[in-house]
Amino acid sequence: MTITVNKYVIFLLFSVCSVSYAAAQQKVLGLKEAEQIALSNYSSIKAKANQLNASKALVNETKAEKLPDLSLSAQQVYGTVNSQFGPGYGYRGLNVASSGPILASQNWNAAFGSLYLSNVSWDFFAFGRAIERVKVQKQTVSLNESDLVQEQFQHEIRVASTYLNLLAAQQLSKAQEDNLKRAGELQKVVVARVKNGLNAGVDSSQANAEVSNARIALTNAQETEQEQSNQLAQYLGIPPQNFVLDTVFVTKAPANVDPAAQVSFENHPILHYYQNRINVSDEQAKYLSTFSYPTFSFFGVYQGKGSGFANNYGINQTDYSSGYGAGADPTRYNYLFGIGMIWNITTPFRVHYQVKSQKFTSAQYRDEYNLVSQQLSDQQVLSETRIRNALKNYLEVPQEIKAATDAYNQKYALYKNGLANIVDFTQALYVLNRAEVDNYIASNNVWQALLYKAAATGDFGIFINNF
Secondary structure (H helix, E strand, O other): OHHHHHHHHHHHHHHHHHHHHHHHHOOOEOHHHHHHHHHHHOHHHHHHHHHHHHHHHHHHHHHHOOOOEEEEEEEEEEEOOOEOOOOOOOHHHOOOOOOOOEOOOOOOOOEEEEEEEEEEEEEEEOOOHHHHHHHHHHHHHHHHHHHHHHHHHHHHHHHHHHHHHHHHHHHHHHHHHHHHHHHHHHHHHHHHHHHOOOOOOHHHHHHHHHHHHHHHHHHHHHHHHHHHHHHHHHHHOOOOOOOOEOOHHHHOOOOOOOOOOOOOHHHOHHHHHHHHHHHHHHHHHHHHHHHHOOEEEEEEEEEEEEEOEOOOOOOOOOOEOOOHHHHHOOOEEEEEEEEEEEOOOOHHHHHHHHHHHHHHHHHHHHHHHHHHHHHHHHHHHHHHHHHHHHHHHHHHHHHHHHHHHHHHHHHHHHHHOOOOOHHHHHHHHHHHHHHHHHHHHHHHHHHHHHHHHHHHHOOOHHHHOOO
């Protein structure tokens, strides 16, 4: 029996040590590492990258459309060649191109025939239409590139903000845990004094209420922490888990609390994206306007034709061969080449309104650009105010935490000695909890304000390179 107990104790100690070691070995997730993981895994960024690759491939396709059309055709058929005078129209190709002598009656003489041809057609001049189309696609590539960059930038901001929010939530959970411990200590003191008749029984009820309130506050804080943890995992593209974060953001302020942005305002990733929307629309309007002009084309045809019907079949209807070789072998050849021009003179009237519509679209994009530009400009001004206010609070909070701690210790000592009532003591408990919360988030708020400035200026470096 003694041996069994010893084995059990050894196993229990080993398990506890293993868990403690594993917890100690859990890796701290730094913000820069989190950003790299997020940029590599987030599906929205992958989608933007694929969209960019697709638009780049279309540039080459658009350039290839300037090449002439070169067609090769061969056909070998078997049938009759009865013909008659009269008009006809090959509606949607549903007609037979039979060519033969005009005979007095129908006959069913049939033989093989063949046709081999090569055709080239090249729209060599269309008033810059092909060039403008390539320009449109190149502008689309620039648009998709800027779309990818602004998505990456915004995701960096989202990840950093969620990282700071999770860190603040973890600190708030810790503050509520400390508050629960103090409430528990208060409960023990109150119960002891009530049992000894030193305090009224209502004090124990109030102490119990404080403990319950502390438990509720801790549960709510832990729920907020879990929400932020799940959000961070989603942005990182990994399964939800418990994160150990870098506490530098709650222990000290940024090295430079008000750095100057190294990115010019017009090069803000979001503004650059909106500007490229305008560029694509303007180029699209230029491309549409080229359809108002005619198209000049070069064309050429070379063909060979064979037939099982002899050259005097019109006189002698027995002069034909139904053999395959007689019709498959070409015996007559023709060529043709020339230059043509085609212009639908009603097209300019339609194109005029298409161009007009596209110009209105450009005007719409300019208005949206101006709106975003104004918003970012206002955010830059606000970010300076947020940094100053956050820094003031950061410098003020040490005095608050010291005063609240002194007041709590004083009230605790007075209450234990029957010189203060429980209302005064619980008030001191509340003040200390509030001060600890302020203390935990004061530094975090300075970083949040700096992140807000990074988002407004378009320079993420002023945040990520500041610690």
